[in-house]
Amino acid sequence: MTSSAAETEALLDVRGLTVGFTDVDRSSVTLLRGVDLAVHRGEIVALVGESGCGKTLTTRAVLGLLPTPPLAVRGGEIHFEGIDLLAADGDAWQELRGRAMTLVPQHPLSSLNPVFTVGEQFFDLLSFQGQASLGPVGYWRPRLDRATRARHRAATIEALKSVSLPDPEGLIERYPAELSGGMCQRVLIAMALLSNPRLIIADEPGTALDVTIEAQINRLLLTKVREQGAAMLYITHDLGIARELSDRVFVMYAGSVVETGRTGDVFARPRHPYTRGLLDAVPRLSSAPIKGIRGVLPDPKTLGSGCAFRFRCDYAIAACAARTPPLSQLSGLHASACLRAEEITL
Ligand SMILES: Nc1ncnc2c1ncn2[C@@H]1O[C@H](COP(=O)(O)OP(=O)(O)OP(=O)(O)O)[C@@H](O)[C@H]1O
Ligand SMILES: [Mg+2]
Incomplete structure (x- = not known):
């Protein structure tokens, strides 16, 4: 062309x-x-x-x-x-x-990832996306910090709501195997838009x-x-x-x-x-x-x-x-x- x-x-x-x-x-x-x-x-x-x-x-x-x-x-x-x-x-x-x-x-x-809850997978994305290597301190610091956890939880709930997933508060505690295909796809779309x-x-x-x-x-x-x-x-x-x-x-x-x-x-x-x-x-x-x-x-x-x-x-x-x-x-x-x-x- x-x-x-x-x-x-x-x-x-x-x-x-x-x-x-x-x-x-x-x-x-x-x-x-x-x-x-x-x-x-x-x-x-x-x-x-x-x-x-x-x-x-x-x-x-x-x-x-x-x-x-x-x-x-x-x-x-x-x-x-x-x-x-x-x-x-x-x-x-x-x-x-x-x-x-x-x-x-x-x-x-x-x-x-089948072994992590939806909330944990969002947490990792929000905390570590774009970081090449973490080390133990980099990995644990956001996990142990109450304010970071609260902020990421709110962002996750917002993201799940934006793709019309019902009960986002309950959803963040669930594992992928507990979701339907359509729900998994909405979760992935929410992640891609984050x-x-x-x-x-x-x-x-x-x-x-x-x-x-x-x-x-x-x-x-x-x-x-x-x-x-x-x-x-x-x-x-x-x-x-x-x-x-x-x-x-x-x-x-x-x-x-x-x-x-x-x-x-x-x-x-x-x-x-x-x-x-x-x-x-x-x-x-x-x-x-x-x-x-x-x-x-x-x-x-x-x-x-x-x-x-x-x-x-x-x-x-x-x-x-x-x-x-x-x-x-x-x-x-x-x-x-x-x-x-x-x-x-x-
Ligand atoms: N890792 C791999 N090693 C060797 N060949 C591969 C590999 N991955 C894909 N291929 C081959 O490359 C070609 C294109 O595969 P691709 O997955 O891109 O197709 P597609 O257009 O996405 O098909 P579909 O609509 O089924 O998803 C196919 O012939 C496939 O067998
Ligand atoms: Mg394909």
Whole structure:
């Protein structure tokens, strides 16, 4: 995609992010193949794509939480507020992660520590977030200080109330296993909002919940993000939710972004056959059969060059195997990584 003033001012700017690992047979496997993604201040951006396309890996790389080894960033750039995150030291990370950038994780039930009460987990967050090392004095001082405990308790109750959790005074004494999935997710949202972050990364925050609770959680998240003037990168494989929530959308396939643009434009006129396929796979309340996309995601171990979607694409031609199409600007913010984007009507 060509550079523009808007892109250089991005809050989060990911360019050409490549992540891979060396397999047991010493072969090199590439999982993220040059991801380009940007989030601007106050903007809600959806990242969509089938299971396994690399959405969570992208967010983990952004948050510096890739399991390294075995995974490693092999190329590209990640900038947050102009800071080069791939070159950032431990202190810079402590400042950013969990403060300026927070995560609502994909699996609410397994993301809280099962052996501490909700109140203790908030206490740790309020006391120690951003501190690299504590030592016994640093650890015990806030715990033994009555005024600090009272202040953190009040802040926790306030945070739990703000995400509409009933009986926050009782809740702080309970363990995660005593809460429902929706309650755990609200607790995690409250934690993610605690530091007034500039960017919230929400990784499929509703996946583990039933649809009515998921809708409530999404509404709540959206309201809180807008209230705080934060930006949000919202990961989902549900296109209906992406359409409802986001200003812009990035569509990922097999480790790279294949289409992006304003959500309304991409949904009204998709310019990549994969996006068209995803839209056709959305269940509707009519009797029309769901079309879906034939085949499955290619195995990253055997995926060579060329368009990764060509094996499943009705529009593929010989040229699609010859080279990997770059994400090319079509009009305004709309860009597609399809060689035939200008020529075919989807
Ligand atoms: N630690 C790891 N080691 C090796 N491969 C991994 C590792 N973590 C993820 N992968 C692979 O990377 C690819 C992308 O995984 P990722 O979790 O990012 O998918 P996703 O788009 O978030 O899927 P979902 O919608 O199911 O959450 C998958 O092929 C997955 O098997
Ligand atoms: Mg995921």
